[in-house]
Amino acid sequence: MKRLFATALLPIALLAQAPAPTGIARLKADALASDAAYKDLEYLCDRIGARPSGSKQLDEAIAWAQTVLKREGFVNVRAEPVTIPVWRRGAEQGWIEAPARQTLSVLGLGGTVPTPKGGLTAEVVVVGSFDELKALGEARVKGKIVCFDVPFTNYGATVAYRGAGASEAAKLGAVAALVRSVTPVSLDTPHTGAMNYQKDVAKIPAAAITLENATQLRRLQASGQVPRVHLELESEAPTTAPSANVVGELPGSDKPEEIVVLSGHLDSWDVGQGAQDDGVGCMLALHAAAQIRRSGLQPKRTLRVVLYTNEEHGLAGGRAYLEAHREELPRHAAMLETDSGNGLIQGFSLDLGGGQGRNRAQRAAAPTDAQKRALGLLEGLAPQLADLGAMKMELGGSGADIGPSVAAGVPGIGVGHDNSRYWDVHHTRADTFDKIKPEDLKKNLAILSAFTFALADLPERLDGK
Ligand SMILES: [Zn+2]
Numbered sequence: 001m002k003r004l005f006a007t008a009l010l011p012i013a014l015l016a017q018a019p020a021p022t023g024i025a026r027l028k029a030d031a032l033a034s035d036a037a038y039k040d041l042e043y044l045c046d047r048i049g050a051r052p053s054g055s056k057q058l059d060e061a062i063a064w065a066q067t068v069l070k071r072e073g074f075v076n077v078r079a080e081p082v083t084i085p086v087w088r089r090g091a092e093q094g095w096i097e098a099p100a101r102q103t104l105s106v107l108g109l110g111g112t113v114p115t116p117k118g119g120l121t122a123e124v125v126v127v128g129s130f131d132e133l134k135a136l137g138e139a140r141v142k143g144k145i146v147c148f149d150v151p152f153t154n155y156g157a158t159v160a161y162r163g164a165g166a167s168e169a170a171k172l173g174a175v176a177a178l179v180r181s182v183t184p185v186s187l188d189t190p191h192t193g194a195m196n197y198q199k200d201v202a203k204i205p206a207a208a209i210t211l212e213n214a215t216q217l218r219r220l221q222a223s224g225q226v227p228r229v230h231l232e233l234e235s236e237a238p239t240t241a242p243s244a245n246v247v248g249e250l251p252g253s254d255k256p257e258e259i260v261v262l263s264g265h266l267d268s269w270d271v272g273q274g275a276q277d278d279g280v281g282c283m284l285a286l287h288a289a290a291q292i293r294r295s296g297l298q299p300k301r302t303l304r305v306v307l308y309t310n311e312e313h314g315l316a317g318g319r320a321y322l323e324a325h326r327e328e329l330p331r332h333a334a335m336l337e338t339d340s341g342n343g344l345i346q347g348f349s350l351d352l353g354g355g356q357g358r359n360r361a362q363r364a365a366a367p368t369d370a371q372k373r374a375l376g377l378l379e380g381l382a383p384q385l386a387d388l389g390a391m392k393m394e395l396g397g398s399g400a401d402i403g404p405s406v407a408a409g410v411p412g413i414g415v416g417h418d419n420s421r422y423w424d425v426h427h428t429r430a431d432t433f434d435k436i437k438p439e440d441l442k443k444n445l446a447i448l449s450a451f452t453f454a455l456a457d458l459p460e461r462l463d464g465k
Pocket residue numbers: 265277278311339
């Protein structure tokens with residue numbers, strides 16, 4: 001009886017003596033229990049909505065983000081002015097006219113010129129690569145609509161057709177370009193995105209079409225048909241508008257003059273809600289820093305949250321940040337950007353500046369001593385995150401908005417989300433809040449806040465300064 005009594009008491013005694021989790025352990029536990037990021041993202045998506053450059057919604061989001069930063073106890077909260085390029089979509093439609101009339105799901109590419117009044121109708125020639133286009137030559141392209149039916153391999157490779165397809169087709173006399181959406185899967189949803197006209201090349205209208213439509217046009221051509229398409233794209237003449245990067249800070253303890261930037265971009269495309277691109281990245285950046293404060297922690301260095309403007313169509317926000325902060329750039333210990341959705345974070349990539357002209361593969365194959373040293377510091381942080389998944393630390397890219405500052409010498413860190421489903425709704429009407437899994441968001445918040453705290457608290461800097 002006595003013995004049983006003692007055994008029964010033991011767990012209670014141990015419980016009383018077990019210390020409450022401290023530091024990073026508490027931070028992770030608090031983040032896993034917090035729905036603050038999810039709630040704020042819901043507001044951004046449902047109450048503000050899509051935030052294209054030059055929209056009232058983007059202005060609203062910029063004002064709202066500052067109130068959230070203040071609510072979370074950030075200081076020096078401000079909107080840093082940026083002049084941004086603006087392109088606005090008008091009404092759009094298209095259809096296959098022959099051999100059988102069928103609707104095309106079209107979505108103009110960002111920056112496209114409009115079609116002539118009443119639209120244009122032309123024969124379509126389908127190609128699977130730039131080489132195929134060039135092999136056709138002017139004789140078989142002039143006066144036609146070029147359809148680029150290029151299957152998704154990886155974003156970097158396939159997006160080249162969205163960016164440059166119109167100008168390459170125009171060089172051979174095409175009247176318009178249709179680009180198969182940059183995605184591995186489709187439920188008849190066209191994906192927009194930025195495109196660029198080359199200097200001194202005729203500007204022709206360019207639109208994304210769906211995987212379904214692109215493959216149909218190719219099948220028609222392969223069976224000896226010459227499909228004819230009608231296309232109507234309206235848009236306003238490009239202009240500029242005032243906008244801003246949103247900034248807020250949580251001062252560090254021992255080295256408050258040194259800065260670790262956490263960032264995402266507040267703007268989005270004009271379709272959908274910009275939930276995963278990049279509303280969720282903004283809320284992860286903001287709340288990773290806020291969670292550190294809510295958990296009563298303060299790293300050595302200052303945490304600065306930057307929510308950039310105009311990532312999708314101009315990158316003016318990223319460039320303006322560099323110009324506005326050039327003098328204090330040497331005090332930036334690291335800049336981190338999350339801009340690839342809410343898939344579970346699997347690791348972090350280190351981007352040490354311009355790489356002296358070496359491309360990413362070369363950098364990874366033969367890392368410099370500086371890269372090896374910095375990567376070693378990041379690898380030292382991985383064990384603290386092991387309970388949330390094995391974190392891979394590697395050399396790689398970082399982020400589009402932080403790119404200009406990273407090229408100027410600040411160590412950049414990319415957040416390696418699992419992006420296996422990211423492209424499914426990327427830049428579409430379907431990039432909406434319902435796609436965000438709350439449990440994944442909590443886990444990502446735990447990983448990012450713990451990583452950020454450890455990084456900002458490191459005794460040494462990644463760049464050895
Ligand atoms: Zn983005």
